[in-house]
Amino acid sequence: MKRTVPLMIVMVGGILMILQYFIPHQISQTVFAYYTDWTPIIVAFALVLGVGSLTRIHSHKIRRKAKNWQYSYAVLIPLFGMPVLAHIWPVSLSGGMESPSIFHFTFMHVQVSIQATMFSLLAFYIASAAFRAFRAKSALATVLLLSAVVVMLGQVPIGELLGRWLPETGLWILRYPNLAAKRAIMLGVGFGMLATNLKIIFGVERNWLGGTGK
């Protein structure tokens, strides 16, 4: 019951779904329709697991007055505040999730701003990483450097000012040698995914069972 039944669910579900793809019959389409209806519902409950885990960690931190425990309130208050503002107590100009509302305001002006800035922050770190990585110490590092410089210059107006060949070469690098490398990686990833899929379906890979209840 603890291990065999879940492994059987995986195997039956996996084989059924592979078969339904190759059999365009009404029954197989119905099976697939059930899958598309049920899976989002089941996955939605997994969010409860994540939120529960986050709550447990931060409430534990607050109770123990661990280092920087005050910041845990900055996680917990919006964590529960956002759903409350959206559904239970929609205090706002229009109410609920529509604009303008406190829910919408928090998302647009706090979350979007912080996330966009965090990603843009990477520009500084990527530049410092480039400074260290782009030292033409070997022939391979020089190729890496040249390829990156041509692609970067090819996308900005100064590149076109330096010569029309620069954006064209940048595009050529992206279209041919870059595609060759990407394609090989994609094929490798694809074969890896297929092998992992089969290993999970046939119960060879069982790490997903975790250690709960043995």
Added chain:
Amino acid sequence: MYETIGIWVGALFTLAIYSFLYKENPIYRLAEHLVVGISAGYGMAITYQITVKPRLIDPLLSGDHWILLIPGILGILYITRFIPRISWLSRYPIGFYMGTSMGVYFPLTMKANVLRQLEGAMVPLYQSGMAWYEVTGNIIMILGTLAALIYFFFSKPHKGLFFGTGSKIGIWVIMVGFGATFGFTVMGRISLLIGRIQYLLGDWLHVIE
């Protein structure tokens, strides 16, 4: 008024994040924790609105679709993870999701990651009217893909004409690809940075148009 307050709040949080460039500080830490809480809270609200309510609660309350109790119960079983004595029950929904998803994605992965890529690599080396750089590009693309694949093939030692030379060419192709990807990523991040600076100097301070 709503927009003005929003821009001020957005600008202050933008500065709070940029303050990390100097060093880690309480303002940055507050913004960092807030974004975790808001993202998770937003995720919960949206998931309820677009999934749980229309797909589960509304159909069940309408009296039909009792079959939806099955995914509902399976979903609830996830929560048993918090009760050590019966936490093994959470394997049932995980198993259902893993099995069916693996089955669904198997042919899709085969199609997108393998067959489509092989199809894309099968291009004519030369056709009338093709420019020289296109012909060279196609040759480099086909041989480069093969060489890069040889580089990633670890079941044979990289020695000899085929595996040895192939893997050596492969690493060159991969380096060009990594350089191009790096350049592309840098430009993406820089454009995000420009966007934030435009927000600060334009929307907030009105220094630029």
